Amino acid sequence: MNPIMVLIRKELKVEFRSLQGIVASAMLSFMILMSFKFSMYDNSILEGSGILWSSILLTGLGLITHISTRESERGTFELLKLSSISRYQLFLGRMTGSLFLLWILSTIIMILYIILFENQFGNDLFLAYFVVLVGCIGLSAVGTLAASTATPLHGGWMITSLFAIPTLLFTVIEAAIRCTDSLISGSSDFELAFMLLVLYNTVFVFGGAWLSEISD
Amino acid sequence: MIKLRAFSKSFGPRKVLRSLNLDIESGEIVTLIGNNGSGKTTLLRTINTLDSPDNYRTAEINGFDLRSDPEEIRSRVGYLSHNPPFYPELTGVENLRLWLELNSIGDAESTARNFLAQVGLISFSDDLSGNYSRGMIQRLGFAMAISHTPTVLLLDEPFTGLDAKGIEILEELLIKYSKDSCSIILVSHQTPSYSTRTIKLERGEII
Numbered sequence: 001m002n003p004i005m006v007l008i009r010k011e012l013k014v015e016f017r018s019l020q021g022i023v024a025s026a027m028l029s030f031m032i033l034m035s036f037k038f039s040m041y042d043n044s045i046l047e048g049s050g051i052l053w054s055s056i057l058l059t060g061l062g063l064i065t066h067i068s069t070r071e072s073e074r075g076t077f078e079l080l081k082l083s084s085i086s087r088y089q090l091f092l093g094r095m096t097g098s099l100f101l102l103w104i105l106s107t108i109i110m111i112l113y114i115i116l117f118e119n120q121f122g123n124d125l126f127l128a129y130f131v132v133l134v135g136c137i138g139l140s141a142v143g144t145l146a147a148s149t150a151t152p153l154h155g156g157w158m159i160t161s162l163f164a165i166p167t168l169l170f171t172v173i174e175a176a177i178r179c180t181d182s183l184i185s186g187s188s189d190f191e192l193a194f195m196l197l198v199l200y201n202t203v204f205v206f207g208g209a210w211l212s213e214i215s216d
Numbered sequence: 217m218i219k220l221r222a223f224s225k226s227f228g229p230r231k232v233l234r235s236l237n238l239d240i241e242s243g244e245i246v247t248l249i250g251n252n253g254s255g256k257t258t259l260l261r262t263i264n265t266l267d268s269p270d271n272y273r274t275a276e277i278n279g280f281d282l283r284s285d286p287e288e289i290r291s292r293v294g295y296l297s298h299n300p301p302f303y304p305e306l307t308g309v310e311n312l313r314l315w316l317e318l319n320s321i322g323d324a325e326s327t328a329r330n331f332l333a334q335v336g337l338i339s340f341s342d343d344l345s346g347n348y349s350r351g352m353i354q355r356l357g358f359a360m361a362i363s364h365t366p367t368v369l370l371l372d373e374p375f376t377g378l379d380a381k382g383i384e385i386l387e388e389l390l391i392k393y394s395k396d397s398c399s400i401i402l403v404s405h406q407t408p409s410y411s412t413r414t415i416k417l418e419r420g421e422i423i
Binding site for chain 1: 265
C-alpha cells in the first residue's frame with residue numbers, strides 16, 4: 001500500500017478510537033458560534049461568512065495542533081521518521097490524514113452554522129460547502145507544517161497559531177471568504193476568488209512537501 | 217557494517233560526541249557502556265538519522281553515507297529506543313503492520329504476526345498496545361526493530377523491563393541475527409557473554 005494511504009488510515013483509526021480531537025474541536029466550534037450568536041446585535045456582520053471561517057480556522061488549527069502534539073508527546077513522530085519513506089511522503093500523509101479529519105469537523109461546523117445563523121447561501125449551499133472543503137486543504141497544509149515544526153518546542157501550540165494564523169488569514173482564508181461572500185451576495189467575484197484559493201492551496205501543499213524534504 | 221571517522225555532534229555549546237572513530241564489522245555484537253550523559257543514546261540517534269551529526273570525515277552504514285542516503289540507511293537500520301513509542305489506540309499487530317507497510321514490506325499482516333510470535337507476544341497481538349506492560353512494550357519494540365530485516369541493529373538498553381523469559385528470547389534473537397551477519401550495537405550497563413567487544417564512551421569520546 002502507498003505510504004501516504006497507510007498514514008491516512010492510521011490517522012483515522014487513531015482518531016476514531018479515541019475521538020479526542022474531533023469531539024473537542026466540534027464542542028469548541030459550537031461554543032465559538034454560540035458566542036457570536038449571543039454577542040452580536042448588528043446583523044450586518046451576518047451578511048458575510050466571516051463567522052463561519054473564523055470558526056473553521058480556529059478550531060481546525062486546534063485540531064491539527066492536537067494531532068501533532070499527540071504524536072510529539074508519545075514519540076510516535078520519531079517512529080514515523082525512522083521508517084524508510086521520504087520526508088515529503090511523510091508530510092503529505094500526515095497532511096492528508098489531518099485533512100480528512102478537518103473535512104469531518106468542517107461538515108459539523110457548517111451544519112451548526114446553518115442551524116444557528118440560517119442558510120444564507122440559498123441554492124448555492126452545496127457550492128459553499130465545496131468551497132469549505134477546498135479551503136481545508138490549505139489549512140491542513142500550513143497547519144501540519146507549522147505544527148510539526150513547533151510542537152517539539154515548549155508552548156508549541158501557541159507558536160503554531162502565531163505562525164499559521166497570519167499565514168492563512170491573508171491567503172487561504174481571505175480567498176475563501178471572498179468565495180463564500182460572493183455566493184451570499186451573488187456578485188461575480190466567485191471564479192477569481194476560487195482560482196486564488198486553489199492557487200494558495202497548491203503553493204502551500206507543494207511548498208510544505210518541498211520544505212519537509214529539504215529539512216531532512 | 218558501520219564506519220565512522222571524526223564523527224562529532226553538539227547540542228548548542230555542549231559537545232556530546234567528540235571526533236569519534238568507530239568500525240563495527242558484520243556479525244559483531246558491540247556493547248556500548250558509559251555513564252549517564254556520556255553520549256551513548258546520541259550516538260545511536262545520529263547513526264539512525266533521527267539527529268544530524270555536526271560534521272564527520274566518514275559516516276557510512278553498509279557503504280551508504282549518512283547525509284546523502286538517509287532513506288537507504290533507515291531501511292537497513294533497526295532501532296530500539298530506551299522507551300519504544302507506539303500508538304496506544306492500535307493493537308500490537310496493527311502497530312507492527314503500520315511499521316511494515318511504511319517500510320514497503322509485503323504481506324504485512326502475516327509478517328507482523330510472525331515477528332510477534334518470535335518475541336512471545338502472539339497471544340496479545342490483538343490487544344491494544346495501550347494496555348501492554350513495560351516488558352511487553354519492550355518486546356513489541358524489539359519486534360519492530362528486527363521486522364524489516366535490518367543489517368544493523370541499534371539497541372538502547374533493550375532488556376529494560378523484561379522478565380527472565382523475555383531476556384532469554386531477546387538474547388537468542390540477538391545471537392541469531394549476529395550469525396546472519398547483522399552488526400549490533402547494544403547500549404547496556406553490563407557486558408553480556410555473547411558480546412564480541414565492549415566500547416566505553418566517556419564525555420563523548422571512546423576510551
